[in-house]
Amino acid sequence: MKYTEPMLKENALQGKTIVVTGGGTGLGKSMTRYFLELGANVVITSRKFGILESTAQELADETGGKVLPVACDVRHYEEVMHMKQLAYEAFGQVDAVVNNAAGNFISPTERLSHRAFDTIIDIVLRGTYNCTLAFGKDWIEQKQKGSFLNISVSYAWTGSGYTVPSACAKAGALALTRSLAAEWGKYGIRSNAIAPGPFPTEGAWSRLFPEEAMSEELIQKFKPENAIPLGRVGEHQELANLAAYLVSDYSSYINGEVITIDGGEWLLGAGEFNKLRDVPEEAWDAIEENIRNSNKKNKAQNNS
Numbered sequence: 001m002k003y004t005e006p007m008l009k010e011n012a013l014q015g016k017t018i019v020v021t022g023g024g025t026g027l028g029k030s031m032t033r034y035f036l037e038l039g040a041n042v043v044i045t046s047r048k049f050g051i052l053e054s055t056a057q058e059l060a061d062e063t064g065g066k067v068l069p070v071a072c073d074v075r076h077y078e079e080v081m082h083m084k085q086l087a088y089e090a091f092g093q094v095d096a097v098v099n100n101a102a103g104n105f106i107s108p109t110e111r112l113s114h115r116a117f118d119t120i121i122d123i124v125l126r127g128t129y130n131c132t133l134a135f136g137k138d139w140i141e142q143k144q145k146g147s148f149l150n151i152s153v154s155y156a157w158t159g160s161g162y163t164v165p166s167a168c169a170k171a172g173a174l175a176l177t178r179s180l181a182a183e184w185g186k187y188g189i190r191s192n193a194i195a196p197g198p199f200p201t202e203g204a205w206s207r208l209f210p211e212e213a214m215s216e217e218l219i220q221k222f223k224p225e226n227a228i229p230l231g232r233v234g235e236h237q238e239l240a241n242l243a244a245y246l247v248s249d250y251s252s253y254i255n256g257e258v259i260t261i262d263g264g265e266w267l268l269g270a271g272e273f274n275k276l277r278d279v280p281e282e283a284w285d286a287i288e289e290n291i292r293n294s295n296k297k298n299k300a301q302n303n304s
């Protein structure tokens with residue numbers, strides 16, 4: 001068995017309809033492909049209809065599943081309500097919403113206009129609560145169970161310089177996830193999140209690791225793999241496996257959880273002394289001897 005293999009049983013999502021915002025590209029597309037393979041109907045939404053249409057065609061051909069592309073800017077509530085209407089018309093009901101749409105780019109915060117800040121917050125936080133309200137209210141009214149899966153990021157709880165609007169928005173979406181898990185659990189509505197570390201996608205790499213604009217030295221310094229204890233970036237199927245599990249009935253008792261999938265990256269950055277992994281193996285003998293000698297000196301002083 002390999003970690004790049006699909007994980008869930010055949011037909012694990014049969015009969016479910018899942019909305020994936022930002023489903024035309026990157027991780028949203030990979031999750032959509034796997035949901036379709038597992039028997040779900042999927043509604044994919046984003047701003048660019050052309051991309052959604054070609055993704056829908058490609059994935060329908062590949063999996064034989066039903067996928068509906070709908071143009072919808074999640075920043076605008078009326079567009080979300082229209083998307084919901086089209087989803088109901090096509091599939092009758094919606095069982096899960098994956099809030100995956102996002103905007104992000106690296107920048108020193110003092111270089112950002114307030115409009116740039118608004119843009120990221122609006123896509124990530126407003127977009128997430130717009131979709132949450134639109135579908136959550138219906139589920140409550142119709143006494144229907146449902147599940148939200150919010151795609152967060154591993155810096156949502158630590159914050160991160162140079163992606164400050166994203167950090168603020170993802171932290172807000174995480175608070176929404178946990179708050180509604182407590183409040184809406186009584187309606188049978190689950191809210192969970194995934195906090196990914198680096199998974200190569202064109203959307204993220206072009207805005208967060210723009211190699212073409214970096215010197216070889218900077219590229220090596222900021223290579224994502226170098227900051228990950230497991231020494232590699234994530235594979236899309238690994239994330240799709242986790243996402244499929246969290247929207248499936250196998251995870252019926254998981255509510256309010258955020259699962260980090262980052263090869264240990266954020267903890268490596270967080271631990272004060274983790275940088276010592278750069279100390280060459282051969283230097284440790286001398287370091288140990290030095291520490292033992294000062295221990296001895298300390299003891300001798302205490303005993304005299």
Ligand code: HXC
Binds near residue numbers: 114196204
């Ligand atoms: C400073 C910038 C800028 C930059 C845009 N702006 N890029 N400011 N530095 N590099 C400013 C613009 O000047 C404008 O402000 C405001 O931001 C909005 O920009 P627009 O281009 O008008 O917005 P829009 O066309 O809506 O595009 C939104 C976007 C774009 C976020 C800027 O990048 C986008 O469409 N992104 C969607 C996909 C995405 O970001 N994927 C990555 C997700 S990865 P003014 O003041 O001029 O009006 C992720 C986590 C990765 O989230 C974690 C990895 C480990």
Ligand code: NAP
Binds near residue numbers: 021049072102123154
């Ligand atoms: P991506 O391909 O750029 O996906 C972002 C999607 O959001 C795009 O399809 C985009 O489509 C859509 N989108 C942007 N603004 C929108 C809006 N206003 N309304 C509706 N849709 C909008 O990047 P990705 O890497 O797959 O990211 C997917 C998710 O994973 C994001 O939530 C991201 O924060 C998270 N994540 C990614 C990584 C990583 O390493 N890749 C790490 C941690 C977290 P349009 O442009 O057509 O609107």
